[in-house]
Amino acid sequence: MLADHEQDRLVELLVATAEVIGDQLRPTAAAFIVNDLAGYPLPALEKALAACRRELKGRLSLAAILERIDDGHPAPNEAWANAIRAADEAATVVWTEQTRDSWTAALPLIEAGDKIAARQAFLEVYTRLTKDARAAGQLAVHHASIGFDASGRDAVLQRAVAAGQLAHEQVAEHLALPPATPAFNPVALLAGRVEASPEANARTRARLAELAELLGAPSAKAAA
Structure with missing residues (x-):
């Protein structure tokens, strides 16, 4: 819900936008529009009104503003194309609440093998849910x-984080850890030498040098 100072700012933007496109907005009309838009964050409304100033000619309406609010809800067919990936339990899917709930409604038909009916059911539920949300x-x-396929999980989650759909903290536990780097060179060890890896810190290098001395094996420092 917009704070009082944000609602005042929105009134200013509405009046200015109407003037730019050659319209006039009365205070009573502006108050009604603000009331209908108060559930959206101000940055999204600022972008929508900027689009109105670029695209409209002559009249500013609530419908025109709502059409230009980027609310993050994908189009129905886009939502279906994303949801159908969840038929593969190995796949990781990032979806909206409406997409998830619509997929739940369509899933019995998917399991019955009727993909056409499942798509129709999905689109009907999704259209209703997004309409209510908007x-x-x-x-x-x-x-x-x-999904259980860890190899394909990272790319999906990283894309969602980059797109601002998810916070990194939400998915960090599901991201694969980078492969551990050994402190020593295993190939050199097979040849009888104790040799630190390039990533080893100074303390680790000192400990490996001590180990080499105890074992009577040449260290990288001695070999140099």
Whole structure:
């Protein structure tokens, strides 16, 4: 919900936008529009009104503003194309709450092998859910459905973080850890030498040198 000072700012933006496109907005009309838009964050409304100034001619309406709010809800066919990936339990999918709930409604038909009916059911539920969300001024909220294929998981989650759909903290535990780097060179050890890896710190190098001395094996420092 917009704070009082944000609502005042929105009134200013509405009046200025109307003037730019050759319209006039009365205070009463502006108050009604602000009330209908108060559920959206101000930055999203500022972008929508900027689009109105670029694209509209002659009249500013609530419908025109709503059409230009980037609320994060994908188009129905885009949502279906993303959701159908969840049919593979190995796949990690990042989707909105509406996409997830619509997929749940369509899943029995998928399991029955009727993909056409499943798509139709999905689109019907998704259209209704997104309509309700937009009427309530709700932006899309994304969640991750984690598949068991770890090799393909990172790319999906990293893309979602880069797109601002998920915070890194939400997915950090599911991201693969970088491969551990040994403190010593295993190939050199097979040849009878104790040799620190390039990534080893000074303390590790000193300990390896001590180990080499105890074992009577040449160290990288001695070999040099």
